[in-house]
Amino acid sequence: MWRLISSLLLISGLFVSCSRLPNVQGKGEAFLQGVWNQDSIPNAGKLLNYTQHKFKFTCDSFYVDLTTHSKVNYYPDSCFNNGVWKEYAKGVYEVRNDSLILEGTYTKANYKQKISGCYQIGRYIKSFYIKSFEPNKLFLQSASDQRECNLVLKEKIICKPKAL
Numbered sequence: 001m002w003r004l005i006s007s008l009l010l011i012s013g014l015f016v017s018c019s020r021l022p023n024v025q026g027k028g029e030a031f032l033q034g035v036w037n038q039d040s041i042p043n044a045g046k047l048l049n050y051t052q053h054k055f056k057f058t059c060d061s062f063y064v065d066l067t068t069h070s071k072v073n074y075y076p077d078s079c080f081n082n083g084v085w086k087e088y089a090k091g092v093y094e095v096r097n098d099s100l101i102l103e104g105t106y107t108k109a110n111y112k113q114k115i116s117g118c119y120q121i122g123r124y125i126k127s128f129y130i131k132s133f134e135p136n137k138l139f140l141q142s143a144s145d146q147r148e149c150n151l152v153l154k155e156k157i158i159c160k161p162k163a164l
Contacts, residue, residue: 024161026060029095033057033159036138036151048072053149059159062093062102063111064124079118088114089124100128100140 038053049070056063066087073080090111091104104124108114114121128140128149140149 023164025164026092027159027161028057028060028093030159031133032093032095032100032138033059033157034153035155035157037154038149038151040150042148044069050147053151055151056157057093058157059161060092060094061090062104063090064088064102068119075118085119087119091124095130098130099143100130102126102128 034057036053036055036057041047041050041052044050049068049072052067052069054065054067066089068085068087070080070083073083079085086109088107088109088111089102089104090107091102093103094101102124106114106120106122106124108117127143129143131139131141131148133139136153138151138153140151141147142149
C-alpha cells in the first residue's frame with residue numbers, strides 16, 4: 001500500500017515540477033541587441049591566422065559571419081581560397097555573469113543548415129568573457145584562445161520576440 005502511495009506522490013510531483021515553455025523566443029540581453037562588427041584585429045599582420053567576426057543579436061538569437069585569414073593551408077587546396085574564407089553560424093546565446101555563451105550550428109551564407117562542404121560543419125559552441133561594454137562598443141575575449149574581439153555597434157535592433 002505504501003509503495004502505491006509513494007509511487008503516486010512521485011508521479012504527481014513530476015507533473016507539478018514540469019512546466020510548459022512559452023512558444024515565443026526569449027528577449028535576450030538589451031545591451032547586445034544589434035549588429036556588431038570587429039573592424040580590426042590587433043597585430044593581424046604578425047598572426048598565422050585570425051578570424052574577424054560580425055555578430056547580429058536579435059532577442060535571444062545570434063547570427064555570426066566569420067571571415068578567416070590564414071597564411072597556413074589547413075584544408076584541401078580547393079577550399080583554401082588564397083587564405084581568406086567565410087563561414088556562418090546561428091543559434092541562441094546566454095549571458096552568465098561576465099560570460100557570453102553562444103550555442104548553435106554552422107550554416108551556409110543564407111543561415112540554412114550546412115551538412116557538408118569546406119571548413120567547419122556541425123555544432124558552433126563558443127564562449128567569450130565580456131571585458132567591458134559601452135553603448136557603442138563591446139570588448140570580448142575568447143575563452144578558448146584569449147584573443148580579443150573588440151566590436152563596434154553598426155546598427156541597433158529592438159527585440160520583437162517571434163513565435164517559435
